[in-house]
Amino acid sequence: MPVKPQITPWLDDLTLLRRDLHAHPELGFEETRTSEIVARSLTDWGIEVTRGIGGTGVVGTLANGPSNASGIGLRADMDALAMPELETERAYRSTIPGKMHACGHDGHTVMLLAAARYLAETRRFSGTVHFIFQPAEEGRGGAQAMVDDGLLDRFPMRAVYGLHNMPGLDTDQIAVVTGPQLASSDTWRVVLRGEGTHGAKPHLGRDPVTAAGHFLTMLHTIVARRVDPLQPAVVSACSVEAGDPNAANVIPGTVTIQGTARAYSATVRDMLEHEIGQLALGIAATTGMTADYTFIRRIAPVINDAGVTSRAIRAAAAVVGEAGVVREFPPSTAGDDFSVFSSAIPGSYVWLGNGPAREGALHHNGRYDFNDTAIATGASYWAELVEQELNGPLSTA
Secondary structure (H helix, E strand, C coil), X not given: CCCCCCCHHHHHHHHHHHHHHHHCCCCCCCCHHHHHHHHHHHHHCCCEEEEEECCCEEEXXXXXXXXXXXXXXXXXXXXXXXXXXXXXXXXXXXXXXXXXXXXXXXXHHHHHHHXXXXXXXXXXXXXXXXXXXXXXXXXXXXXXXXXXXXXXXXXXXXXXXXXXXXCCXXXXXXXXXXEEEECCEEEEEEEEECECEECCCHHHCECHHHHXXXXXHHHCHHHHHHCXXXXXXXXXXXXXXXXXXXCCCEECCXXXXXXXXXXXCHHHHHHHHHHHHHHHXXXXXXXXXXXXXXXXXXXXXXXXXXXXXXXXXXXXXXXXXXXXXXXXXXXXXXXXXXXXXXXXXXXXXXXXXXXXXXXXXXXXXXXXXXXXXXXXXXXXXXHHHHHHHCCCCCCCC
């Protein structure tokens, strides 16, 4: 595997840094320690640093040679998850109770830092590259916060690139596919309002618990019977709140149901929003109740631009070889707010192998860990991408 040779001597230090970040996880918009490490490292390498974009976000800007008005952006997410680490024997396990890097953002941060150092030292490109260290990817709106702080105006970009580790692919494999990569991620809430009464006298009230049962059963017919079978979609109820466990003889007056909806196309996304609401209102009408319905659009789908993705494929092939580039890879129903960037700028999001998808190695699992052998591959991909897209070598440093 043609890893950039300049990166190889740094691998021990990069591994130690990655494990240090793993041991000190920070949730979205709380990444003060992580962003300080990022900003200090970029500054030490002579890269222009802008802090406080989207709260704790950091942007490093490196220009070399004649630069066009717009450059390219490379994005890494920095935040951890609010969940406990279960692998207690790991020497670098989380030191913060209830928080851990269970999705590999510690590795993402280190790989982009390694690429930034390499590019600052070698300068084998002509143009401008923006290293985007994003806070709060895990559902807290970090990408939108960066955009609201003027990211796209202050750092003009003609293309933006994302990378995420993927268990199930080898660490010398990169999956790059045009089109849908990640689904939209939206939240819905239904409140069924009936009339509470004694559990022994249900006829004197309007039972929202029974109505909720009908709603939950019918909910799954939306994907099964309303959405085109050739169009992927997910609707899940994930939270139900009703009554008091200490009052098992009281029928409550309200039931609150919350869940998620996922789709890859705007048409299906619109349909899910409409159908969930229609079902809630219909159930309420037939049971003599009322329903409140809210649908919150959180993250748009990640759709890889064909032209930008063709350049990502070339860079990946230069690092892992043609055999290592996976060109057919199924999209994920997970979400990523990288879509905030790639909806405004042509973008491409690739998957870097994290090794076998075995028990404990999956994302958002309490025993997950980023695979440090992927650091060299990911950093080399980022570096190669910049050197190819920004007009080739100017320096042989």
